[in-house]
Amino acid sequence: MSRDLLLAIDAGGSVVKATVFDVTTGTSSTASRSVPLDRPAPGQTERDAEVLWEATTACVRELLLRPGIAAERVLAVGFTGHGNGLYLVDAQGRPTRAAVMAADTRAAAAVRRWVAAGLAEELQARSWNGLWAGQPGPILADLAAHEPDVLARTHAVLSCKDYLRARLTGVVATELSDASAGGLYDNTAWAAAGGRGELGLNEPAIAAFGLDALRRLLRAPIASDSQGEVSAEAAGQTGLVAGTPVVAGLVDNAALHHGSGVFDGSEICVGAGTWSVNQVLVPARDATMDSVLGAIRPTAANIALGGLALLCEASPTSASTFDWAISRALTATSAADRAAGRDIYSARLEREGRRRQRRDDPMFLPFLDGSRADAGARGAWIGLSSSNGEDELLGAVLEGVCLEHRRHIERLQAALPQRLPVRLSGGATKSPVWCQRFADVLAVPVQISPVSELGSVCAAALAGVGVGAFADVASGVQALNPTWRVFEPDPATAGFMAARYERYCTVAELLDRLPWEE
Structure with missing residues (x-):
């Protein structure tokens, strides 16, 4: 049996999806599950991380039972998932409490105090990110004040996709693009070093949030193309073959951008879903407060493929x-x-x-x-x-x-x-009426793809590069998503x-x- 399928797992804020791509035909098949959110108190938004893992395994098992799809055909697994919020895990990658989502505002009052004290610009100069309540730092500071017993038994702070990858491989690790999106790492120092070496911590942020005693929870990030493999335990839960390669992947906004076929600053990518996501790529060396970073002061920013900086304007105001x-x-x-x-x-x-x-x-x-x-x-x-x-x-x-x-x-x-023209993705693209409204409001051409799972396209392409199916991510994306409507x-x-x-x-x-x- 030929190994010609790539599996991409995409965990968003409300739904997790597993998509299988056939590298020879470019066709795909997706299974999805809703993952409910909990709101235990005003301003708090959480999800049961164990339920997320169970939904993920259910999606994979469903795909592997479909005609023509078999675990033995899967070349590799790739990941993407929502950024910010946090998933606290033990040394085996099991959750130590419910995940806190990026829409959570329990730290909003503290953030307003930090902003009033003038910390926002100082922190953004190093992390590229604005200061807001749903980031790992403010949430972690709140948990340190109110749930110290939970943190005492926690081994690591992970992002969504990194948590799922830990469950699939048994290895707890933080990936570069997700780490760089959360405000706790020094992206500017990394860029000044030419994108070489380890991504270190944003020391002013650690001090401002009072997290010095929790450094042990923040892992040195691994590269987006780093590889692991499906563990024997996860193979039994998902139906995948133990030892199948697993590639680290990208945070969702970077995967969306590259899955849209954009690898430079020639187009703006817009995601219209739960969040209004609007982003552009710039050279990392320009992501400084006296250059593009200072001119835009984006809501969020992170490291993308090719060592570029992905600047993102976002808010929970979309489709x-x-x-x-x-x-x-x-x-x-x-x-x-x-x-x-x-x-x-x-x-x-x-x-x-x-x-x-x-x-x-x-x-x-x-x-x-x-x-x-x-x-x-x-x-x-x-x-x-x-x-x-x-x-x-x-x-x-x-x-x-x-x-x-x-x-x-x-x-x-x-x-x-x-x-710049716009490449649009998300729920709004299902309606020609809405797509035309975007074009008329933005006054620029708006391009949409017939492929709905653009983040998964990138995750699959990145996984394919890792096992030699594609020469690079751009050619992989082109093979899996070749046409656009304007x-x-x-x-x-x-x-x-x-x-x-x-x-x-x-x-x-x-x-x-x-x-x-x-």
């Missing part, structure tokens, strides 16, 4: 807001669509595509779970009139998500020599949206700084 609107807020029309046997998502989007937009349409601020400026910010519909119904309110949600993406993208564009902005609609954007910015800058939490 999942649409799901909230039709399932929790604007339910009357959804109920009618469901009763008529229509898919509520496609029916609402089709109506929006037919609806004529007006200059006096209401606007929506998608800050349901915070904004870029403040995790405590809250959303709102603005400019309502008695003539508005659910269609206008839902259209405002669709538009508001796109407008907030543009606010992020404008920050990236300000430090670039020219406006949505061009309509000039008249783009002009209309430009005026709407100016109004949106005026309102958003006021709303996302209101003191909702005291």
Whole structure:
């Protein structure tokens, strides 16, 4: 039996997916499982890491039972997963408590104090990252204050994909791109050394967060192409063959970028899912406060393939807001669509595509779970009139998500020599109506791929390079994801949206700084 399959595991904030790619045909098959989130107290967002592992093994077992797929055909396994938050594990890689997610805001008050004390710029100068509550450092500081017994029995702080890889291989390790995304490592010193040598700790961050006694939990990162193998125990749980090569992988935003076929600074990549993710690659040597880093001051940044810096503007304000609107807020029309046997998502989007937009349409601020400026910010519909119904309110949600993406993208564009086209991924790409709205709001061509699992494409390509299936990651991505569709902005609609954007910015800058939490 030929070994011609690559398995990619992608663990997001709410769903874990396993995708098998056939290296000879480029075809793929995906299995997924939802992993519930727990909210044990206001501002706290967690998940049971053991349930995540069980969901992952279930996905792999399901794939291996499908016709034409067999464990013996799997060449290698690659990983990607959400960044930030933290997974605490013992020496065997088992969880010592529930994982804390990146959307968690238990450390928000402490972060505001640190920002007020002027720490944000000092820390960003070394880590490239802004300072926010869902990072490992602030969360770890909070746990040190409130759960010291948990930390006493913890062996390591891991990211999501590194936790799953530890369960698959039995080896506890931290990978470079994930480590560089969390604010606790000194990316600037690494870049100044030409991307050679060990990625060391961000000492001002360790001191600011009071983590000196917890250094033992922070591992020296391994390279993204480092290899391990499926352990005998994990083979029994997943159905994979023991000894199958496992490649370390990349944090999700880097995997998304490279899986979109972008390996330089020629395009902006946009992910429209739970989070609004907007990012661009720059030379690592330019990631300093007196150059591009200081001009953009990105929400997050990390090391990508080729030793480049991936600068990311992000907030929890994207496509999942649409799901909230039709399932929790604007339910009357959804109920009618469901009763008529229509898919509520496609029916609402089709109506929006037919609806004529007006200059006096209401606007929506998608800050349901915070904004870029403040995790405590809250959303709102603005400019309502008695003539508005659910269609206008839902259209405002669709538009508001796109407008907030543009606010992020404008920050990236300000430090670039020219406006760049966009490669779009995430849930929004399933709707031509939404893709066209993105093109009109952003006023640039928007490209989408028929392959939905772009992070998995990169994880599989990286794994394929590790076992000699591809010469490099770029050729692997091209083989697995060769075609893109382009949505061009309509000039008249783009002009209309430009005026709407100016109004949106005026309102958003006021709303996302209101003191909702005291």
